[in-house]
Amino acid sequence: QTTSTMSAERDAEVLNKAFKGLGMDEKTLINMLTHRNVNELQEINRAYKGNFGKSLEEKIEISTNFYKDVSDSTSLLLFSPAEYDAKLLNDAMKGVGTDEDLLIQVLAGRTNVEVEAIKAAYSHVYGKDLEKAVMSEVGGDLRKFFVAMLQARRDEEGAGRNVAEDVKELYEAGEGKIGTDESKFIQVIANRAPSHVQAVIRQYALTYGHDITHAIRHELSGDLKRALTTAVKRLADPADYYAEMFEKSMAGLGTKDEMLVRLLVRTRYPQVSCLMSAVKEAYLKRYGKTLAKRVSGETSGDYKKLAVAIIEVAP
Template identity: 40%
Template sequence: MAASYRQGTVKACGPDFNPESAAQAFHKAMKGLGTDEKAIINLLSGHCNSERQEINAISKSCFGANLEDKLKGELGGHFLELCLCLLMPSCQFDAWCLHQAMKGIGTKEIRLIEVISTKSNSEMATIKTEYKNIYGRDLEGDIVSETSGHLRNILVSLIQGRRDEECYLNSDVMKQDVKDLFEAGENMLGTDESVFNKVLALRSVGHLQEVFKIYRQQHQQDLEAVIASETSGDTKEAYLAIVKYIKDPAAYFAECLHKSMAGIGTRDERLIQIVVDRSELDLKDIAEKYMEMYKKALPTAIADDTSGDYRKLLVRLTNLN
């Protein structure tokens, strides 16, 4: 969605990349008694996802086993989970995250919201295709069966991938959207969520950014405050996620990371998935915004809430130049 320049932490090796040499290094790290976890950490964090896929393919050809199977025999816990996520093809990762959020008893609505509300039209199309290919199921059908009410409506709208991506801004349409949002929220008893749904799911990023500004100017209140007072539960979280991400993607994910580590215990699955998903996109921007918002370095925050080799790999992923 966001058009601004973004900086990830994980970069490609460039012309020095040698997949066979890297596969040999992985094999050496897991050969014989014991495991060289430091080498595994360096290899996974030192290569981008496309390079990891090449290393994995070469490893199977050279040593008769892919890296996932070898790691499962050597590692465990959250460290293994993080390693396996890093080895997953990036085009399949979001589909896997959505499936994880819906499988078993209960649904992790916050993960559905985080993934679906932050994807472009083309990314959403790829996710739906991969979901069907991997699981033999329709993403929309699973979302309809696992969610309900206005949350289901906004998620189904977003996965259609019909957001306007034109750069042209129409001031008349922006003014009308501001009027409609005011009439559907603050200026009526109750809330007409269908209006919020239509505007937030279909309008372009640039259009919505201007709508948010105009709303503030006309009504002396941010749309986030209106959403917080006019909606509740997961519907509120979904609307707020869209608004916050469109306003400032780095700030949105910095807040998500903070929430994954706030309070007693760490929501490790959420932490892992955000770090892996954003590592090659804008994790450096997110880390800078995290420091600005919470006055603490993201690697330090992660180190304080995790342990062992799991901590070492997470910290390295968030602290690469």
């Protein structure tokens, strides 16, 4: 047995004790879920199922008094990033109608490597081709944008594209003419390397005196406007984008719990270079309070304990 397998066996045993008896030892479960990375949690899940006959998701569902939001969050923490995104995409497309906003949140502004991993996970879990599934659900310019994203043909870093040329062409495709050439915006934002898009965003503001999102908001409409705005924000400054999304999930009457859970799970992945740490900094800078304090004020019970633990465990 490897050290990690032995460690997973020990953790599975600890969790099994936490599930036994009257009530559930939520503290142990929350501590385990927030102090292990996704690969470790998946090993623990395999060890648990092998030793005790049920997966952790099944056990959590039947053993806890957790609200649905807590039960959902605990189960979702066991997914790899690509599996989690595949699940969200499936959720967005199942049943009557399509949740375009969720499709946009998952796909806009992703790298080639991320898109390929999501496509592979979707095919593995749902037995379907992701590109075909998305194409059957959306139309118009949004469809063109998703085709560009899902083909994962974004330039690799250092492809040597001309920033000034793209800036000029974007202006001429939008603010510099009557009518808008949407395809140029899709081409640059969906197909250029992330660092190139960041350079274009900076140069556009320097050249024309305002952010490129200003041009997108005024020149485009509907789903494509939302998709391109999301992609630009995520590519320009991922931490600030997620800080804003966290606030959106809690602003106004009632907390959008599903959205908050998605953000907590997404930003905790270590594969995103400890994104949560950067998001915490960005949130404090943007809103003048800590993310943990804000989330704590909007949640309660075990859900609150889990949410705050996910945030605070990041350095």
